[in-house]
Amino acid sequence: MITMKLTITKSSNFKTKPDPSSLSFGKHFTNHMLMMNYTEGEGWTSPQIVPYQPITLDPSAMSLHYSQSVFEGLKAYRTEDDRILLFRPEKNFERLNRSSDRLSIPAVNEELVLSYLKELLLLDKEWIPTTEGTSLYIRPFIIATEPNLSVAPSTTYTFMIILSPVGSYYAEGINPVSINVEEKFTRAVLGGTGTAKTAGNYSAAYKAQVGASGLGYSQVLWLDGIEKKYIEEVGSMNVFFKINGEVVTPALSGSILEGITRMSTIELLAEWGITVSERRLSMEELYQAYEKGELEEAFGTGTAAVISPIGELNWGDKKMVINNRQTGDLAKKLYDTLTGIQTGKIHDPFNWTVEVN
């Protein structure tokens, strides 16, 4: 019988938790994971929480060959009074389904998967670190599993959620990072997969990323793939600039990922009376503002780092040092407010947080 009732098999082999003071990103995993399978005709069935363990795939499994896969990234926080909070998790599952649509992957029931995630979190609650800057990173993902080399959508899929206690995403913590503007490689274009969180977008960026690292930059700033003029986003973050008092972020052009931190930043700024201008912004315009001394702040927004101030931008032979390599007031206030809400330290006027119990 096909059932959507969650079954739970508890792990008997409890792993030791990593030291919260030296957590890196995505290297440690909790005791359990969630799995659910899809078969054409039957839909998504038999969700189960099982001990964290290797998965088995046929060598011809479609996701290995054609990367029909999507993922999400969100975080759980443990509050001082020991509650578990999620930050706008429904937005992640909405985006997962949008990504799936782009990749011809069947949609999941958003409420159901959120309820499974909550069960999983309750089971592995002790893995949510509480040290400042740490959290439990949640990785839902879907992979095509059909053993078939035909270049066509799979008829079977596996949905999984794995959990990883993480520290600060950047070695620099919330200190400003240096970023290289990529002029040769392209992340995405209109009509491509840039708006989807799909596996292929990420490894496609490694070559540029490795090049930037070699030059001493921690991330890449992507330009549009058509004219190589307009700013799109940074590595795994959307990007904001404060130019002569105006806060600007690239409009969702059809090749940029619609970040949930970006969305929250815009809503938060609106609440503070600051309208964000979502528009095209060229490197030329940015550089001219910089030369006139009008580029006041730059920062990235994303689940991993929340708000990441940009201290230096390198564009070919032009180097821009922003806000004297210091975290700007706006970035600081956004970081404090967002992380404050996420960790339950300050009041959440937007009802963004969802308590797990």
Next chain:
Amino acid sequence: MITMKLTITKSSNFKTKPDPSSLSFGKHFTNHMLMMNYTEGEGWTSPQIVPYQPITLDPSAMSLHYSQSVFEGLKAYRTEDDRILLFRPEKNFERLNRSSDRLSIPAVNEELVLSYLKELLLLDKEWIPTTEGTSLYIRPFIIATEPNLSVAPSTTYTFMIILSPVGSYYAEGINPVSINVEEKFTRAVLGGTGTAKTAGNYSAAYKAQVGASGLGYSQVLWLDGIEKKYIEEVGSMNVFFKINGEVVTPALSGSILEGITRMSTIELLAEWGITVSERRLSMEELYQAYEKGELEEAFGTGTAAVISPIGELNWGDKKMVINNRQTGDLAKKLYDTLTGIQTGKIHDPFNWTVEVN
């Protein structure tokens, strides 16, 4: 001790071979497979042939999340006098390494992996079908295996080769196919991964492919992602047109896969005294030629279908019926010559075939 000596573990569980008269593409696999692992610092080590079997991956294995993976596709043929022939296999391993370079994957030793492939083929020789139009499809591929959610190149990889007896790629066999010109979605742009055989490029095309199927077309013709004007390639094939006596194929623009069948077609035509014009070709130019009655032939080239005549091209509201939906003389001669050389039926003046013994 690290060794590059191939170890062989024979399968004791011999599967039944599929009926050669009803072979589809990529659904059946032979008794054995090749595996070789890479670890940073050690390089590629311990190549082994083992029974075909599921592989085990950590749920956080990087290839599942960020699609750091590349693959190849070539074929083995069994001649009438029972020899095994490969078609320009060195070109596939060269291209594999070029794809790997784009994806920040370490290169393999091309001669060594070709020698391993030969051993694998000798072991599973009986799986090479001999019926007209059939062959043994060879799928070398590399996947990132490090259990780590960081968006960065993996430090461990697995290289594999699996083998699949296949029939004709298209249900239509060598009969002309109908193709839809895709105007909304983009396959690749300059600076992206279009020149690499990487997993992410393929599922990115499903949405367009599913749309074309729904309209009754078997494949998609991709236009350039910048101006949406110039012809790039078809599904898993490069594309050629005969226009008023001139043979034209899109130049390798930096977003097109450099097909080995394309290369061989150009070389074969040169041998026949026909110069292929590798240049930009817009849909507008093609349509005007069609209207003037000058579009004489169109065909795709690729390992799977070898030469696939195009009988109909649909471009928005404009439909072009090419050569009265018949296989053109040039396509037929190329198909006969290429498959003749591949299967050892006709003399190979180019030394393209490599015998396995």
